[in-house]
Structure formats: structure tokens, C-alpha cells
Amino acid sequence: MSHKVYQSLIETLHDCMMACNHCYDSCLKEDDIAMMANCIRLDRECADMCGFLEQSLVRGTPFAEELASICAMICEACGNECKNHQHEHCQKCADACFTCAEACRKLSQ
Amino acid sequence: MSHKVYQSLIETLHDCMMACNHCYDSCLKEDDIAMMANCIRLDRECADMCGFLEQSLVRGTPFAEELASICAMICEACGNECKNHQHEHCQKCADACFTCAEACRKLSQ
Amino acid sequence: MSHKVYQSLIETLHDCMMACNHCYDSCLKEDDIAMMANCIRLDRECADMCGFLEQSLVRGTPFAEELASICAMICEACGNECKNHQHEHCQKCADACFTCAEACRKLSQ
Amino acid sequence: MSHKVYQSLIETLHDCMMACNHCYDSCLKEDDIAMMANCIRLDRECADMCGFLEQSLVRGTPFAEELASICAMICEACGNECKNHQHEHCQKCADACFTCAEACRKLSQ
Numbered sequence: 425m426s427h428k429v430y431q432s433l434i435e436t437l438h439d440c441m442m443a444c445n446h447c448y449d450s451c452l453k454e455d456d457i458a459m460m461a462n463c464i465r466l467d468r469e470c471a472d473m474c475g476f477l478e479q480s481l482v483r484g485t486p487f488a489e490e491l492a493s494i495c496a497m498i499c500e501a502c503g504n505e506c507k508n509h510q511h512e513h514c515q516k517c518a519d520a521c522f523t524c525a526e527a528c529r530k531l532s533q
Numbered sequence: 534m535s536h537k538v539y540q541s542l543i544e545t546l547h548d549c550m551m552a553c554n555h556c557y558d559s560c561l562k563e564d565d566i567a568m569m570a571n572c573i574r575l576d577r578e579c580a581d582m583c584g585f586l587e588q589s590l591v592r593g594t595p596f597a598e599e600l601a602s603i604c605a606m607i608c609e610a611c612g613n614e615c616k617n618h619q620h621e622h623c624q625k626c627a628d629a630c631f632t633c634a635e636a637c638r639k640l641s642q
Numbered sequence: 643m644s645h646k647v648y649q650s651l652i653e654t655l656h657d658c659m660m661a662c663n664h665c666y667d668s669c670l671k672e673d674d675i676a677m678m679a680n681c682i683r684l685d686r687e688c689a690d691m692c693g694f695l696e697q698s699l700v701r702g703t704p705f706a707e708e709l710a711s712i713c714a715m716i717c718e719a720c721g722n723e724c725k726n727h728q729h730e731h732c733q734k735c736a737d738a739c740f741t742c743a744e745a746c747r748k749l750s751q
Numbered sequence: 752m753s754h755k756v757y758q759s760l761i762e763t764l765h766d767c768m769m770a771c772n773h774c775y776d777s778c779l780k781e782d783d784i785a786m787m788a789n790c791i792r793l794d795r796e797c798a799d800m801c802g803f804l805e806q807s808l809v810r811g812t813p814f815a816e817e818l819a820s821i822c823a824m825i826c827e828a829c830g831n832e833c834k835n836h837q838h839e840h841c842q843k844c845a846d847a848c849f850t851c852a853e854a855c856r857k858l859s860q
Binding site for chain 1: 670671675676679682683686
Binding site for chain 1: 543554580591592
């Protein structure tokens with residue numbers, strides 16, 4: 425049951441998808457939205473990629489390592505953007521992204 | 534923080550998405566795959582819908598109730614198909630689907 | 643071949659998905675981004691729903707009418723938001739959304 | 752307008768997504784479904800990846816080349832499986848997959 429092997433990564437991806445979508449939603453409500461444009465953009469990229477990989481792993485995709493490799497890169501980029509902003513949702517999102525990037529890299533090696 | 538309101542439903546959707554994708558993966562490996570064609574089809578429909586609604590709720594979609602209403606219908610249909618099959622993955626998937634259908638209906642009412 | 647029946651709707655959904663994602667991308671680059679927050683949000687909702695329905699129709703989903711019904715509602719909401727803004731990408735997106743809403747309603751009736 | 756640059760690739764991805772989903776739907780209705788299990792699986796992987804990349808390109812993803820690289824690999828794998836089967840939908844899907852793999856490789860180089 426391949427999804428059992430990936431159970432921990434799936435939960436990490438799920439947490440990251442939630443942090444990114446919550447950060448996206450919160451950024452759209454911020455007064456300084458003009459400064460958050462790239463954060464909004466990367467939140468969506470990262471949420472979509474994490475959600476995609478999550479589903480792929482559960483259904484036993486033959487492309488787990490390659491998808492994890494690009495997901496790590498997108499998480500890293502999103503985390504680097506988010507950590508520049510002081511909003512609590514951005515800082516939490518950065519943490520979730522870096523944790524997820526690390527977990528994805530372990531699979532892709 | 535709207536996704537906190539939906540926290541329980543998001544976890545239920547996540548469980549159902551995993552059960553459906555695992556059932557889909559397992560059905561494709563069964564000897565009696567010819568009997569599982571409709572189960573494979575509905576597993577994918579249900580996994581995709583649950584994954585879609587999950588993401589939508591976290592990002593504060595304005596269409597939560599309407600999406601939950603159709604998700605409930607798809608979960609119900611998938612559960613009804615799965616419960617006809619004796620494979621353990623089908624029985625577990627049926628349970629996850631019925632639980633999720635019930636949770637979605639609560640939101641959509 | 644069910645996707646032949648839906649060929650025209652699939653192309654309309656594809657056009658709307660592209661218009662919404664292009665409008666989303668363009669709004670994130672506008673100087674008046676603070677006024678575009680709801681447009682960005684609805685563009686993503688609409689693009690994701692159109693992309694979802696498009697794929698569902700091609701693979702012969704048993705839930706075509708119900709999904710088309712909610713897609714029509716989301717397209718209508720996105721079009722109503724977009725038409726309030728004078729940017730060319732917003733006006734084009736509004737047109738694509740209203741065309742798609744009309745096509746979805748025809749299926750869902 | 753970045754999606755104009757990618758216009759041709761987006762149409763190729765759209766064609767491949769449709770061919771894969773149609774092949775998936777058709778395989779699930781074949782009498783020899785037991786032989787089609789891997790085709791069904793790869794059709795879904797490929798359709799989902801093409802649909803994902805399509806949306807990403809239109810919204811100006813910063814990860815176009817990397818996503819195109821993995822999409823090329825998935826299209827190639829799906830095409831190689833499909834070409835083994837004599838069903839018309841499999842042969843057409845193989846053609847669409849190889850065309851799409853080639854187009855993705857051009858972007859990713």
C-alpha cells in the first residue's frame with residue numbers, strides 16, 4: 425500500500441497546502457496588498473503543486489520522485505517570499521513551506 | 534479565519550480523498566478489475582471533487598455551500614458503488630464516502 | 643463518445659479558464675491592485691472550476707449537469723465582478739465568463 | 752502577456768489532456784479492461800499533469816520550464832503505454848502524448 429509509505433509526506437503536503445491557501449486568502453484582505461502580489465502568486469503556485477503531489481502519491485503515481493523534486497523547488501521559492509513579510513500568516517506559511525521542501529527533497533533524492 | 538470554521542470538514546474531505554485514491558489504485562491491481570470499472574471511475578470523480586472542495590474551503594471560496602452540496606452527491610454515489618464490493622479498500626472507501634457526504638450536507642443546508 | 647457531445651462547451655470552458663487566469667495574472671501586476679482583490683479571488687475560483695468541469699466532461703463524468711450548474715453560477719459571479727473594472731483583461735474576462743455561464747446553463751437545464 | 756508566448760503549447764497540452772481523458776473513459780468500457788489497467792493509470796497521470804501545466808502557463812507561473820520538463824516525461828511514458836494497444840483511442844492518445852512531449856521538451860530546454 426504505497427500511500428502508507430508516503431503517509432508522513434502526505435500530511436506535510438496537506439499542511440503546506442492549507443498554510444499557502446490561508447496565506448493567499450489573508451494577503452488578499454491586507455491593506456498593503458500591493459506589497460503582497462508576489463506572495464499571493466507564489467501561495468497559489470505552491471498550494472496547487474502540494475495538492476497535486478498529495479493526490480498523486482495516494483494513487484500510487486509512478487512519478488513520485490520527479491514530482492517531489494519540483495514541489496521542493498516551488499515550496500522553497502514560496503517560503504523565501506513569505507519569510508520577507510511580517511504578517512503572522514506569512515511567517516507560518518514560510519515555516520510550512522520550508523518543512524515541506526525538506527520532506528520533498530528527502531523523497532526526490 | 535474561515536478555514537478554522539471548516540477545519541473538521543477539511544479533514545473529513547482529506548480522509549475521503551485518500552480513501553478514494555487508495556481504492557482507485559487498489560482496484561487497478563485487482564484480478565476482477567472488469568467488475569471494478571465503475572468503482573475506479575467514481576473513485577476518481579470523488580477524489581477530485583473532495584480535493585477541489587478542500588482547497589476551495591481553505592482559500593475562503595464564496596461558493597462553499599454550493600460546492601459542498603454537489604460534493605455530498607458525488608460522495609454518496611461513490612459510497613453506494615463501493616459498498617457493493619467486498620474488497621477491504623472498497624468497504625473502507627464506502628465508509629469514508631458516507632461520512633464525508635454527511636459532513637458536506639451539514640454545510641450545504 | 644460523450645466528449646464529442648460536449649465539444650463546444652469544452653472549448654468555451656477552455657476559453658473562460660484562459661481568460662480568467664490571464665486576468666488574474668494581469669491584476670497582480672496592476673498599480674491599483676487594492677481595487678482588484680475580489681477580481682483576483684474570483685478569477686481563480688472561476689479558472690479552477692472551468693478547468694475542473696472541462697476535465698470532468700472529457701472523461702464522461704456522471705455529474706455533468708450538476709457540475710455545469712455550479713460552474714454557471716461561479717462564471718456569472720466572476721463576470722459581474724470583472725465587468726466593473728475598465729482594464730481590457732477584465733472586460734475580456736467578463737465576456738468570456740458570461741458566454742461560459744450561458745453555455746453551462748444550457749447543459750444544466 | 753506571457754500566455755501568448757505559450758499559446759501553441761497550451762493548445763497542445765489541451766489536446767493531450769482531452770485525448771488522455773477520452774482514452775481513460777474508453778478503456779474503462781473495453782472488454783479487455785484487465786489489459787488496460789496501466790493505460791488507465793497513465794492516462795489519468797498524463798491528463799492531470801497536462802491540465803495542471805496548461806493552467807500554470809496561462810497564469811504566468813515562474814516554474815514553466817521545470818513543470819514542462821516533468822510533463823514531457825509523463826507524456827512520453829503515457830504514449831509508450833498507449834501505443835502498445837490497438838484500440839483507436841489508444842493509438843490517437845499515443846500520438847497526442849508524443850506530440851505534447853516534444854512540445855514540452857522544447858520549452859524545458
